Amino acid sequence: MNPQQAEVGPINFAFRVDASLQRLHARLCFEGAPAAWLKPQANEAWRALKGAWALRGGQREPLTRSGGAIALVGLKAGDCVELEQDLRALASAARGRPDTFAAEGVLALSPDYWLWATSPQSASMRATFEMPEGLGVAVPWPVEGAGAYRIPPSALRWRSHAAFGRFDEATIEVAGGRLRVVILADAWAIGRPRLRAWVQQAAEAAALLDGRFPVDDLLVLITPVGGDEVGFGTVARGGGPSVLLEVGVDIDERELEGDWVAPHELIHLNLPRIDGADPWLYEGFATYYEPVLRARMGDLSPRRAWERLHDGFLRGAGSGTGRALRDESAAMMETYAFWRVYWAGAALMLMADVSLRQAGGDPGSLDAQLGRVRACCQDPDRGWTAEALLEAVAAPDAPDLRAAAGRWLDARRFPDLGATYEALGLRFDAGGRLLTRPGDPGAALRIAIMGRDVDEAP
Secondary structure, eight states: OOTTOSOBOOEEEEEEEOTTSOEEEEEEEESSSOOSEEEOSSTTHHHHEEEEEEEETTEEEEOOEETTEEEOTTOOTTOEEEEEEEHHHHHHHTTTOTTOEEETTEEEOOTTTTOOEEESOBSOEEEEEEOOTTOEEEOOSOEEETTEEEOOGGGGTSOOOOEEESOEEEEEEETTEEEEEEEOOOOOTTOHHHHHHHHHHHHHHHHTTTSSOSSSEEEEEEEEESSSSEEEEEEEOTTSOEEEEEEETTOOHHHHHTOOHHHHHHHHTTSOOBOTTOHHHHHHHHHHHHHHHHHHTTSSOHHHHHHHHHHHHHHHHTOSOSOOHHHHHHTHHHHOOHHHHHHHHHHHHHHHHHHHHHHOTTTOSHHHHHHTHHHHSOOTTOOBOHHHHHHHHOOTTSOOHHHHHHHHHTOSSOOOOHHHHHHHTOOBOTTSOBOOOTTSTTHHHHHHHHSSOTTOOO
């Protein structure tokens, strides 16, 4: 076989997991031209590989590692490869990652660790799962029948979430979207139905931006952690959209009702995947819209929403490493300058929203401008830079958001919100309390953004 071949035929993956969740057997069969190499997505997977074999002509022949891959020499159409992996060793290798959770009878583990890639990649990949009675599988891949899935190309490029075992799964329909909510334990006194209602409430907030939920199908994994709050959330796009939420086992109704993490993560889905160097847009967008959309749906008072935004801007202005926002954003995962990047990005969103509403015409608001994303930019296998996305959604006669953002991306200081606050009539005391009253100057803009003015009943 020529290692330089450009195309690989369709690949059928068949996965089998044992009842103890100790072993995962994977069989890859090539309908057409086979691949030249087989590689793990995460290098740690090598430590958990218990064996690899070629299956051809009724014979099972061992395969060995050569450098960073397994060479598939002499395979032809119709041949298969079989892998045996130690799931617990994989979970141990991934320990500390938020997308990994192991308990009796359940295991959350990213496909990065157990879905091996071929080189060259195939344009068509499908998978089936054989699970012991009572155990299930949760992956974000599109369903193609009972126990059968299509594996999109992004599953081999971007991080993902998945789980095996005995778990609670329910489907929630929200504004044209389908959420598969998988709860990976029964550890919360508050109960599973309340957790599902919490996810639905967050999804309804995310749907307000465009009138419908931003994706057709979403996998949501909920895992327990110690404490009494929602500790962490993350969105992944590999193979399809998925969200993981870590929830403290001692959380109470008040804390769950006031949570911002779940709506923040689901609001992210209104944008496509943004390049890792540009979290100022991706995170700034969700940070701005979380209190705004919750105020519109009545979960948060407009007064509290404005105070939360103001408090965040103060935090962002007082943090960071002193770099220009563009550089701070690109290095965020190394410097941990999250407040600076998130809140500077949110400040740029508020400034853009006010500028668009003042200009009038088309699109008339940040909502409308970003609403264009659904029409232009939701290819699930494409990632975007901030520059390319803002160019794609720009309206001809609207303020140029790229130019406005560019001014502050190259500045070391926090975006100046003085003119924006003046247009909105926002005044705060030294303790961050909003002094603005209903009907004060800027009321029309405040109402347009939050849905009602400060202190007005929903």
